[in-house]
Amino acid sequence: MIRSLAIALCLTAAIPVAGPVAAGVPEAVQDHILPRVETFAIQARALAVNAAADCTAQAVRPSFDNAWDAWLGISHLGFGPLETDGRALAIAFWPDKRGMVASTVAGLLRDADPVVDDPAGFAEVSVAGRGFFALERLLYAEDGSYDRDSYDCRLVQAIAQDLSRMAGEINADWADYAQRLLTAGEAGNTAYLSDKEAAQRLYTALMAGLEFDADQRLGRPLGSFDRPRPERAEARRAGRSLRNLEQSLAALNDLADALSDAPTPVTDAAFAQARAQAQDLQDPVFAMVDDPSGRLKVEIVQQSVRAAQTAVSAEIGTQLGVGSGFNSADGD
Amino acid sequence: MTTRRGFLASLLASAAVPRLSWADAGDPAYLAAAKEPDGQYALFGLSAAGQDVFRIALPGRGHAATAHPSAPEAVAFARRPGTFALVIDCASGTLAHRLEAPEGHHFYGHGAFLDGGAVLCTTENHIDSGEGRIGFWSRSEGYRRIGSIPSGGIGPHEILALPGDVLAVANGGILTHPDHGREKLNLDTMRPNLAYATMQGVTERVELQLDLHQCSIRHLATDGDTLAFAMQWQGDLPDPAPLLGLHRRGGAPVLCQADLAEQLAMEGYAGSVALSGGQVGITSPRGGRAHLFGLDGAFKETLHRTDVCGLAARGHGMIATDGLGGVMRLGADGMTPLTLAPRAWDNHLVRIG
Numbered sequence: 159m160i161r162s163l164a165i166a167l168c169l170t171a172a173i174p175v176a177g178p179v180a181a182g183v184p185e186a187v188q189d190h191i192l193p194r195v196e197t198f199a200i201q202a203r204a205l206a207v208n209a210a211a212d213c214t215a216q217a218v219r220p221s222f223d224n225a226w227d228a229w230l231g232i233s234h235l236g237f238g239p240l241e242t243d244g245r246a247l248a249i250a251f252w253p254d255k256r257g258m259v260a261s262t263v264a265g266l267l268r269d270a271d272p273v274v275d276d277p278a279g280f281a282e283v284s285v286a287g288r289g290f291f292a293l294e295r296l297l298y299a300e301d302g303s304y305d306r307d308s309y310d311c312r313l314v315q316a317i318a319q320d321l322s323r324m325a326g327e328i329n330a331d332w333a334d335y336a337q338r339l340l341t342a343g344e345a346g347n348t349a350y351l352s353d354k355e356a357a358q359r360l361y362t363a364l365m366a367g368l369e370f371d372a373d374q375r376l377g378r379p380l381g382s383f384d385r386p387r388p389e390r391a392e393a394r395r396a397g398r399s400l401r402n403l404e405q406s407l408a409a410l411n412d413l414a415d416a417l418s419d420a421p422t423p424v425t426d427a428a429f430a431q432a433r434a435q436a437q438d439l440q441d442p443v444f445a446m447v448d449d450p451s452g453r454l455k456v457e458i459v460q461q462s463v464r465a466a467q468t469a470v471s472a473e474i475g476t477q478l479g480v481g482s483g484f485n486s487a488d489g490d
Numbered sequence: 491m492t493t494r495r496g497f498l499a500s501l502l503a504s505a506a507v508p509r510l511s512w513a514d515a516g517d518p519a520y521l522a523a524a525k526e527p528d529g530q531y532a533l534f535g536l537s538a539a540g541q542d543v544f545r546i547a548l549p550g551r552g553h554a555a556t557a558h559p560s561a562p563e564a565v566a567f568a569r570r571p572g573t574f575a576l577v578i579d580c581a582s583g584t585l586a587h588r589l590e591a592p593e594g595h596h597f598y599g600h601g602a603f604l605d606g607g608a609v610l611c612t613t614e615n616h617i618d619s620g621e622g623r624i625g626f627w628s629r630s631e632g633y634r635r636i637g638s639i640p641s642g643g644i645g646p647h648e649i650l651a652l653p654g655d656v657l658a659v660a661n662g663g664i665l666t667h668p669d670h671g672r673e674k675l676n677l678d679t680m681r682p683n684l685a686y687a688t689m690q691g692v693t694e695r696v697e698l699q700l701d702l703h704q705c706s707i708r709h710l711a712t713d714g715d716t717l718a719f720a721m722q723w724q725g726d727l728p729d730p731a732p733l734l735g736l737h738r739r740g741g742a743p744v745l746c747q748a749d750l751a752e753q754l755a756m757e758g759y760a761g762s763v764a765l766s767g768g769q770v771g772i773t774s775p776r777g778g779r780a781h782l783f784g785l786d787g788a789f790k791e792t793l794h795r796t797d798v799c800g801l802a803a804r805g806h807g808m809i810a811t812d813g814l815g816g817v818m819r820l821g822a823d824g825m826t827p828l829t830l831a832p833r834a835w836d837n838h839l840v841r842i843g
Contacts, residue, residue, distance in 0.1 A: 237778070241794075244751025253728060258750075285751045349794075351816055351830045358814065359796060483797035484525060484813030484834035485775035489722075489761050490553055490570065490599060490647075490708075 180357035180478060182417040187336045190416040194231040195332045201228035202325035209318035213311040215297045222297060225321065226290050226398065230405035234367030237359060239331035245324050248285040252392055253374055262287035263295045270309045274316035281320060293317045298395035358480040360417055365482065367410045368467045375403045376460040379444040386447040397442040407433050418474050425469040432462035512842055515562035515580035516543040521555045521840040522800055522811055523548060523566065524833040533566055535580060538804060540817030540828035546583045553599030554838040559607045571596040571668045575612065577633055587633045594618060596668060600648040604655050611657060613646035620665045622646035624657065626689060642685035642692035647708040658717055659685045662706040664724065677724050682707040684719050684737060696743055705731055711765040716785055718770045723758030733760040734772050736787060748781055748789040755779060761799040762838055767806030771820065775799040780810060780820065793825040800839030811835035
């Protein structure tokens with residue numbers, strides 16, 4: 159038994175990926191992507207329906223959290239349907255170095271902009287004034303809650319409705335886009351010119367997702383040793399910084415499982431370690447980075463996420479015969 | 491003593507050498523370097539349809555190639571901070587000359603021909619002072635070094651010959667030192683510029699506003715009238731800094747930006763620029779996309795392609811290469827694949843002639 163497994167492993171390593179579609183691509187599409195874009199559409203719809211029924215912050219927050227969790231299940235798939243019309247940024251505008259969400263939301267509130275009553279018009283509002291981070295500003299406002307008949311209330315409903323629209327469009331678009339991935343290399347497919355390109359696309363999304371978690375979700379609050387920046391943690395107002403990281407790592411772990419059809423022990427162990435360490439932080443907004451020992455714990459999680467990147471590259475990248483882009487990795 | 495036979499042979503040789511044209515190399519329309527599946531690097535001549543015309547092995551990864559305007563000669567530069575460049579005879583596939591940067595200098599990876607191809611110009615770093623230089627080399631004298639001028643800034647990258655033997659130089663502004671590899675030593679104080687020069691020296695310099703001082707001006711294209719310059723943002727990312735500007739002599743630069751989401755999606759990086767048919771394009775391999783603008787600076791559209799980087803004019807449209815081996819046509823109907831080869835096309839696609 160052990161011997162035949164060893165032979166199978168050798169064959170996997172020696173023979174390049176062949177066949178009509180690269181191994182792992184159909185699994186990633188069917189088991190990972192399609193169920194998740196549908197879940198996001200359902201949760202975003204629930205958010206819009208609930209906000210329409212009762213727009214107060216207390217009433218909206220639970221479905222706001224559910225929808226955001228569902229978004230983190232697909233936010234790493236930043237190509238195709240997610241980048242049409244800038245959807246990914248319109249859904250989650252972060253990092254926001256220049257405070258554009260705050261200023262755009264403040265501008266809408268100050269002007270009591272009637273665009274909230276026009277869904278088509280609201281779809282054209284700046285990406286910084288839409289999506290989860292704009293909604294977070296309203297649901298977790300520092301100066302207290304808003305009334306049912308306030309402009310804030312209509313803005314909450316408009317943002318929720320806009321999120322639901324985009325989530326529905328993403329779900330619908332993925333039905334077509336999935337075919338492009340599944341027919342990679344076939345005549346007439348101008349998006350993916352070879353089977354390997356589809357695998358490369360998904361592998362790159364996996365690696366970029368891990369990089370975003372390490373560099374942005376963890377890196378921004380970590381700042382430097384001399385100057386930690388807890389105020390830069392993602393979704394700090396909603397107390398979701400750690401939750402966003404954990405949800406993202408779970409989604410990336412699932413994609414790694416789907417993409418690989420051979421054992422990936424190092425990758426599995428790396429994900430397990432990063433996720434367990436993240437859970438152990440028990441600090442929803444990474445406030446602990448202000449304290450040297452707390453900072454060290456967050457840094458260790460960051461190192462573990464980077465270790466997962468290395469493992470994915472060595473095990474899954476090698477198995478699929480793909481790597482990071484030749485030009486994107488080293489330009490001039 | 492010269493024998494009759496030897497004399498005739500030398501006559502034949504001297505008559506044969508200068509007469510070759512790009513037709514003798516198969517009439518390629520473009521030059522592009524690539525990494526092949528076995529890890530080797532090679533320079534390819536490509537037809538306008540993206541088909542291979544020739545393949546010449548290279549000793550390592552290069553940066554851009556410079557094509558002589560009429561003779562089938564390509565100058566391939568080592569990656570910065572390289573100290574050599576190879577003049578390749580593309581008709582025979584042999585090394586014609588090897589250029590060594592003068593002592594205390596290194597090349598930045600781009601060059602251009604002036605005076606009908608008689609003079610090669612190269613962007614260089616004077617290492618001790620960090621001053622950018624433009625070196626001049628005489629082709630008829632076997633690419634002998636014949637002089638140099640200051641480039642008007644730090645870190646000159648691409649250099650382009652404009653009508654009237656004027657040079658445009660992208661002084662990227664980034665100070666590097668070979669002792670520190672490609673480490674950037676002056677990001678807080680960098681101040682790139684676009685310079686125009688003749689062989690006598692710089693005649694005009696264009697700087698952007700101070701808050702864009704970390705927009706490194708690196709690559710250039712022209713239609714003979716408008717000059718397009720592509721930039722790379724050296725500050726913290728994500729940032730929607732402009733990555734493309736248009737300039738006409740004596741005027742103020744026009745900066746080109748897409749909407750916020752699209753601008754952020756370029757990831758602060760433009761790898762190549764081309765100008766053709768009243769449009770200007772830039773590529774971002776990091777963002778997996780090309781952006782097209784009108785010559786008035788207005789954003790037109792986004793074309794998606796993973797790891798796309800090389801970009802050049804093709805008729806009234808453009809042609810692009812990527813790290814997956816693809817050659818694509820960019821036209822009014824979007825991006826259409828022309829060929830797919832088992833190799834990774836490197837940063838630049840260079841149009842011949």
